[in-house]
Amino acid sequence: MVNRQDQSTENPSSERHCPWCGSRDVRLVTRGYTGPTDETDQYFVCNACHRVTYELVAKNAREMRLGRWRAGGVYREPTTQIRYHISRVLKVGVNEFLIYLRPLAEEIAEESAAT
């Protein structure tokens, strides 16, 4: 398995795995666009280590101004205090933005050193 790493970077969403422990036993919570839930963010929970990994978060225009988030920047998730790399910022409505996140490599290193 020489190109294992290449495969995971090429296609990160087709097969989710926990960035913290590597487990593929994860439960995805998708963003509820119009459904009964008012879940505005999308994330998955690892069944092995129970860590939460955010994939995208929704912000309104005012929050975006205050947060000054932009692609290539860093986003600190307020609940878990985990820092993410912002891969993309997408405007999806008059007053709504989606921030696409990827956990920072150094954050993962720190977390696994602490456990």
Ligand SMILES: [Zn+2]
């Ligand atoms: Zn895990």
